[in-house]
Amino acid sequence: MQSDSNQDSCVFCVRGVTKIYDMGEVQVQALRGIDLELYEHEFVVMLGASGSGKSTLLNILGGLDVPTAGSVHYHRNELTTASDTDRTRYRRDHVGFVFQFYNLIPSLTARENVELITEIAKSPMDAMDALEMVRMKDRANHFPAQLSGGEQQRVAIARAIAKNPAVLLCDEPTGALDVQTGILVLEAISRINRELGTTTAVITHNAVISQMADRVISLSDGMIAGITDNPDRIQASQLRW
Numbered sequence: 001m002q003s004d005s006n007q008d009s010c011v012f013c014v015r016g017v018t019k020i021y022d023m024g025e026v027q028v029q030a031l032r033g034i035d036l037e038l039y040e041h042e043f044v045v046m047l048g049a050s051g052s053g054k055s056t057l058l059n060i061l062g063g064l065d066v067p068t069a070g071s072v073h074y075h076r077n078e079l080t081t082a083s084d085t086d087r088t089r090y091r092r093d094h095v096g097f098v099f100q101f102y103n104l105i106p107s108l109t110a111r112e113n114v115e116l117i118t119e120i121a122k123s124p125m126d127a128m129d130a131l132e133m134v135r136m137k138d139r140a141n142h143f144p145a146q147l148s149g150g151e152q153q154r155v156a157i158a159r160a161i162a163k164n165p166a167v168l169l170c171d172e173p174t175g176a177l178d179v180q181t182g183i184l185v186l187e188a189i190s191r192i193n194r195e196l197g198t199t200t201a202v203i204t205h206n207a208v209i210s211q212m213a214d215r216v217i218s219l220s221d222g223m224i225a226g227i228t229d230n231p232d233r234i235q236a237s238q239l240r241w
């Protein structure tokens with residue numbers, strides 16, 4: 001049974017979540033009854049084969065999508081019954097997203113890409129501090145086309161964390177990168193989790209990355225196949241694949 005202190009530190013509480021995509025003649029059942037808690041400050045990796053439901057679950061946690069049935073609480077707030085406006089506000093105030101592709105604005109420098117967010121956020125960090133977190137401060141005046149894929153991803157991460165989100169959700173953040181570059185990106189994500197205490201979930205196909213997580217959540221065919229604690233979390237710099 002969960003201790004009270006665990007319940008207090010529970011950031012997400014997911015109960016009985018199903019997701020069916022209705023494609024007219026065909027219905028795709030992406031999630032089939034997910035129960036899950038995510039706790040403050042923890043770093044989880046979500047593993048699973050293609051199509052197992054990882055992105056669907058992450059999008060629901062991030063308020064980008066709603067389940068067909070079940071409940072998702074962010075602290076005491078029920079996301080699934082919230083209005084679109086409240087869900088948008090939740091996303092804007094509390095969630096940073098990182099995707100496989102960086103989607104930086106080509107005509108803006110790294111710093112300006114981050115400032116786009118700091119200008120509209122409630123309690124942002126300084127754009128240069130966000131760039132320093134991902135070790136890109138010295139490239140602040142460079143445009144995306146002048147940066148490598150990994151560097152662009154680190155700027156995208158700076159943009160995601162610049163609003164000081166409580167939660168960072170990363171969907172295949174190293175999917176388009178080689179090993180060395182991927183490790184630099186994972187180091188940046190791990191530093192943010194350690195130094196800012198941001199609850200962090202990273203989706204990956206790469207089981208090696210699970211060695212840097214506090215917990216590993218395995219999905220299979222829309223269900224949780226297992227959750228493993230990892231007491232011997234290692235640094236991203238020690239990963240090899």
Ligand SMILES: Nc1ncnc2c1ncn2[C@@H]1O[C@H](COP(=O)(O)OP(=O)(O)OP(=O)(O)O)[C@@H](O)[C@H]1O
Nearest residue numbers: 021028029030048049050051052053054055056057
């Ligand atoms: N918008 C959508 N419309 C219809 N079906 C969808 C949609 N999004 C996802 N699906 C289906 O839901 C299932 C789960 O997809 P999801 O993207 O969550 O899996 P995933 O584990 O993240 O896969 P991958 O690792 O390939 O990104 C798949 O069968 C997928 O085809």
